[in-house]
Structure formats: structure tokens, C-alpha cells
Amino acid sequence: MIDKIRGSVAEALADVPRRGAMIAVGGFGDCGAPLALVEALCELDVRDVHVVSNNCGIGERGLARMLIEGRIARFTGSFPAHAEFLAQYRAGRIHLDLTPQGTLAERLRAGGAGIPAFYTPAGVGTMLADGTFPAAYGPDGEVLAYSEPKETREFDGRTYVLERALKPDVALIRAHRADRLGNLAFRLTARNFNPLCAMAARLTIAEVEGVVPVGELPPDQIHLPGVFVDHIVEEELIGDRAA
Amino acid sequence: MIDKIRGSVAEALADVPRRGAMIAVGGFGDCGAPLALVEALCELDVRDVHVVSNNCGIGERGLARMLIEGRIARFTGSFPAHAEFLAQYRAGRIHLDLTPQGTLAERLRAGGAGIPAFYTPAGVGTMLADGTFPAAYGPDGEVLAYSEPKETREFDGRTYVLERALKPDVALIRAHRADRLGNLAFRLTARNFNPLCAMAARLTIAEVEGVVPVGELPPDQIHLPGVFVDHIVEEELIGDRAA
């Protein structure tokens, strides 16, 4: 019998590599972000993480905590606006792959869809495409590495850049409802990057607001089929643990 | 006020080019196929159509009628199994761009998503990729044109083919429920290619089983936002017309 519901956050996170994993995290700001799962990873002393996420946390919650605790080595995303992010990036402690938001979404979808690369117009003619954006600073503020220059190509007279799929080791996501087969339903704009992270990753762990019996989610209203989900833990259980 | 509900099929189809249009048609076999809309197009004497669809109709319904009436000049799809299709293809009356089913779905999605091209593993090492599949026959059964050889490229040691987006002039689709903003909900496997055709096309016309008041489809249960839909007509009205 397929049963992806885990009784504890420890069980749900057991297979997450403790060092150097690429971890995609759903959410847009705090909306739909698996704050409890991310903080539970901090408790497990996960380090040198390559985070793939639109943002890098707000205040001291979720990815902001992971950031403040110095656990993030690299960040791929569109808007890491946290002040602590700027400090660590400029101090040479975080490598930044700044990615337009739609390109981030599409790179994750491509990773999940077996599409290794695609062309997009976003970023054409900018420093994010021509390889002049500082990706990594040295300890004295000097630029150690610039963003990778992107291959360009014309189709029907318009220029596009080639973008590669993202295939994270792990996805941490948040959903509204789940069943034991792993089927998920999201609520309102909390959906955002969550299904895409789940599709792209080798191992997907979801914190959910509630578990329902199999068959209660109508087939037409499942936003993410369970095949893309490995472990599910109810947020209540994570809260107890993290508190 | 946005109101995409049309009172007659004539109104809904008014902007469809009568000659030479590329028309994407949703459905998988008869399931989810806009049979009534396709037949209404036949009544309008639409000709030289480049059909993009997974299949080319069953029996004498929908695309099969369009086929039998000799209105199809070119076909892009994965499984045109109709006997009449074979006859017209071999007689040099239809140009065939045979496309793996997943590639067809992805090319339509790319067209709707502003992605001009992408790489996929499907078809690598086959005659659909190496340009040896007969795309068009002459009147005496000789091959006039082979399929386009596809550009290949390696990513991470694996070979992929480059595929181009499809951007049809028109999409004919079928849905279960609609509101006047054009929001659609599909039912079970009748969803299939319908949302993809709608996203890809410049002009999308939907036949629907029923219209509901705005706000009745919950935002989380809309399968296709109305921005992708131009005209909606209730199947009842088309039936009356086509009968």
C-alpha cells in the first residue's frame, strides 16, 4: 500500500543529504513557503546548501533562519532581498545565480519535465545574459566570478537565451491538503512555485495543513499528482518538533 | 464588461480564416474533442487547413468529417489512424508532420508560453528525427518530401533533439464549464490537449457543456484562465445549428 504520510518530521527529512545538497524551496515570500520544514532542516544542522527559491526568507523565519545561521552556500533565485543576504553575498559567503522569476519557474518545470534546456527572451541584452553580473565576491569585496554568459540564438528574427533545467536533489514544499498517495491541493496564491519544485526534485517532502482520506480530493481538483511527492508531514507535527 | 459567451456558432467562428489557417483541435480521439465546432467549420466551407491535433477523427465525426471532405492540407499530430487519412496522405493530398505525442503537447505548451524552442529526448535515433520519414507523397506514390532532419545536441552526456513551438492561428477546444470571463473547467480525461491548444493559439474558440455565473468556478478549480479564451459557445447552440 502506498502511504507517503510520515509520523514525524525526522522520518520525513531522513533522506535529505546533510551537506551540499541542492534544495528547492516553494513559496513566494512567506506565502506557501514550507517554513516549518526549512527550520526543521536547520535543527538537523544541514549545511552548505544550494538553495533554489524565489526569495531567501523574511525576518528570521524559514530560509531567513537558514541564511542567518550561515547554512547557505549558493542561491539560485530571483529576489533575495533580505539584508543579511546582501551582507553574506558581498562578503563572499554566498554564490548568487540571479535568475529572472519566469526563467526560474520554467527551469524548474523543465527539470521536472525531462526537458534539459529551452530558449526564452527574458534577460536578453542584460548583464544576467551577457555574463557581467557578479556571482561571487572575494573576502575583500573583489568580484571572484561573474554570471555565466548565456548562449543566444535567433528564432523568427528575435533573440533568445538558452536556459538549462534545474534538477534539485530535494524539494521542500507546502500544500493545503494531501492524501496518503501524495496527491496535493494548494490554496490560492500559496500554490506558486510549490508544484514546480516538487516536479523538479529527486526527493520531495511536503508539509501540509491537513491530510484527507484517499478519494476525497476529486481527480479534477488535484493540483499535483502524488507521483511527484515522496514524504508528507502535517504541519502540526513539525510545529511540535521545532518548538 | 468582459463577455466571451457568443449567442451563435456563426458569431463564435466569425474570425476564423476561411483558407489556409493553422487550426489546433483539442481532444484525444473523441474524448474532449470539439466535434460540433469542427463540423460547423466544415459548414462554413473552411479549406486548406493545417490541422494540429493528436488524432484526425473517428468515423465520420469532427476532424474525420473535415478529412473526408478534403479540407485538410497538412496535419501535425501523433496518431492519424483514420483509413481515409492514409489514403489521402499516400495520394499526395495531405502533408504529414508526424510528431511524438509528448513532443506535440510540449510544442503547443511552448507556443503558449513564449518559448520558441526546447530540447527533448523523444525521437532521438529514429526516422522522425533523422529526416527520413516521408512527409509528402507525389500523385504517383513517390516521396516528394521527407520530414525535416532535427538538430541534435548533447546535455550531460545524453542526446536530445531541438523542437520548435507551435503557434496555431486558431484553437478549437471543448470544456465542461465556462463563465463569461472565459474561465474553463474540464472534466476527467477530456482535459488532455484542450488547455494546451488554447494557450498556443492566437484565437481560441471553446464549445462548452454549460455556462455558469462568474464566481461560481472557484479560483483554485479553474483549469484554464479566461485570458487564453476568446469565444465561447454552448454545445446546445452548435448542435441546433449543425443539425
Next chain:
Amino acid sequence: MTVQPEAPPIGRTRAEIAARVAEDLNDGDYVNVGLGIPLLVPDHVAPDKQVLFHSENGLLGMGPAPAEHERDPDLTEAGKGFTTAVAGAAIFDSAVSFALIRGGRLTATIMGALQVSASGDLANWYVPGRRPGVGGAMDLVQGARTVWIAMEHVDRTGAPKIVERCTLPLTGRGVVDRIYTDLAVLDVTPAGLVLTELAPGVDVATVRAATGAPFAVAAGVGETGR
């Protein structure tokens, strides 16, 4: 020490700029609005026009900001503030949201700017050394059918934001179609900038003085806006 000059006492307020943009929206338009002045545009759409606003985090049919007691943590907009959904709003994931953008389904995107060049180049995402963050701007300027800028004509130091060539990192090249400011409305055309409208009480000379690039004046534009 530099002295912060006061805002010019003529022309449009931020709300008036937003109202002016809203005049140019049509019934049935699909529009993405960025932070700043653009976010004020929805409040000024005439009641006889149905314009659907898009929020790139996954909402088409964004409504007004909610009252404090009506805030829903699962319903936020692209600036991460709480929002609402109008009747008939649709929710989708980020990939579909940007498919909609890149696929050319937005009638317009309305954005602020740091600089706009005479050829429509736009810089509005990054000041080197400050916090890096690009969001959806680069997707929006490439995907939306028209790109409208709504901004103050000059920056806080009084320097022109409409310039011959952008000195800040670009968001996109040749992407801007129209600029709405406190002083004027300018179109970016293949022949260069064209002043199409003066704000009330503003004259052409004032716009020229505040603009770092040459522009033509469209026929019918008087010496002073009314």
C-alpha cells in the same frame, strides 16, 4: 552637502499619474502592475471598464487590498502584500503565470523605472552594490504586448530619468512603449521620443529641462498642458 530639491509644484501627483494611465486602459484589458505608482492604477479604472489585473505570483483578477481583518495569508500579490481576488479570478502556478506573460497574453505591463532611454531601453531592477533582485521584470518587459512606465520625471536628486543612454543595468533593450510622468506623457517611437501630452500647468520647456534626451513634440500639443 547636497540639498534635496522639493518636488516641482506643477504637474501630476503620483495618484494623478496613476489615474492618467488608467484612462488609457480599455475594457477587457489584462494588465500587470508593478510596485510604486503602477500599484495605484487599479483604483482609478473607470467603473464601466472591466480590466483584469495580473499578479505574477499566480493570480489573474487581483482585487483591492483587504481590510486588516480580511487578510488571508494564502492570498498575496507580487509585492508580498495581502490582496484579494475579484469574482472570476483564477489561480495558477508560477510556470503558467509566466507562460501567460511570455506568451503575450498581457495587454500591458505598467512599471516604475530608474532610467528609460530615448530608444526605449529600461533600467529598473538593480543599482550595483545594492540588494540584488530581479523578480519578474525581465520576463514582463519581453512578454507583455505593451510596456508602460509610470514614474516621477526626475529622481530624488533632480536628475533626469529619461536619458539618451541608460547608465544603470538594463532590464531590457528597446522594450518601453510609453512613459507617464508627473510632467508629461511620451511615446517611444522608431524615430525617437515623442511628447504627446503635457500635464496640467506644465510647459514644453519645463519637460525639456527635466529630460536628458531630445524629444519631438506631437502635433496638437500646446505650449502648456491643460
Next chain:
Amino acid sequence: MTVQPEAPPIGRTRAEIAARVAEDLNDGDYVNVGLGIPLLVPDHVAPDKQVLFHSENGLLGMGPAPAEHERDPDLTEAGKGFTTAVAGAAIFDSAVSFALIRGGRLTATIMGALQVSASGDLANWYVPGRRPGVGGAMDLVQGARTVWIAMEHVDRTGAPKIVERCTLPLTGRGVVDRIYTDLAVLDVTPAGLVLTELAPGVDVATVRAATGAPFAVAAGVGETGR
């Protein structure tokens, strides 16, 4: 005139081939089944295993064929026949369905074949001159984690379907992992074909006679299947 030889009186029936494949499925597998013998596999999965079947037109959790009065025109499978959905089934559009396939989420795809080569090349979509139709086969063989073939060992004329090199147009190169037939089970390995199991009453010589390519015999395989 050619005489149509009768099916060999030894070995597995079509249902028994399907049952043999089903033995190798595990609890929690996600499996796509093609037309022919593969479509019989779901009926033979042991009740203690939960295997979810995928239909590429957009269904994960395909159930058995419905009774005539329970047919729903909105619920069909990849062969266009009526089907049902198990509790917990999910529906999705064709792009998501093939994302799932190419993204490596299927444990296995089980297909019929016209020819399989010693190196795992598969031909199962086209006989030149006949109706052209590729369906999802080329996506499935590239995407699924394992590709299993379930077929009769020889074709209707008695010619081997397992061959040194395919003469029919390929579906994919080096894609097949295992072949289940009425006579035997063979694995495609980097070193070539390996016979791992004989069907009941079948001996190695019979398999050799019916196979158009050399194969090794795995340790532990007796001279005659039991």
C-alpha cells in the same frame, strides 16, 4: 502460398505473459501499459501490491474497464477505450502527462513490440506503407525508468521478433531492459541478451530456434522451464 503456423503448444498464453510481468511489479510502482498484452497486466497484480497505472492521455490511477452502463465518455484510456479511475486517481493535461513520463517518474513502461534487437533497440510504431502513427511510444521509451516488452516470441509468420538488428523503423535505440514472451524472459544487458527464465515446458533449444539473435543463459536456468 505461405501457411500460417499455429501458436506453439508450449509456453505461456497472453494472459500468462501478463501475469508473469505483473509478478515483477512492486508495491508503489507507477506503470504505463500499452496496447495488447501489456493492457492485461493490471488484472494480474497481486492484491497486496498497490500499483498505479498511468494512461498518457492524462490519468494516473487507471482502473479496470467499466461495465457498459458505467461508461463515461469523458473517461478514456490511451487506446481510446472507456476506462475507470481508482480512488485517489489524478487527472492532468497532456503536457503534464508527458512531463511525468520524460521526467522519469514512471517505474516502468510495458509495451508490445514488432522487433527488439540484441542491443535493446525497439521497433514498435510503424510498418512502412501502413498507417502512420507514433502516439506516445517515443516519449515513453526515453522517459520511463525501465522499458519492458511483453509480446509473442515470434510474429504471425513464425519469424523471430528478437533480432540482431531491427529492420523496421526504430522507436528508440538501446532502450529495452527486459523482454517477456510466451517462451522466456530475457534481459538486455551491456554484454548482450541474457535468458533469465524459461516458460513452463519450454527448453533453451526452443528459445534459440525462435530467436534471431544470440543470447547467454543465466546461471540457474535449467534446460526446461518449470
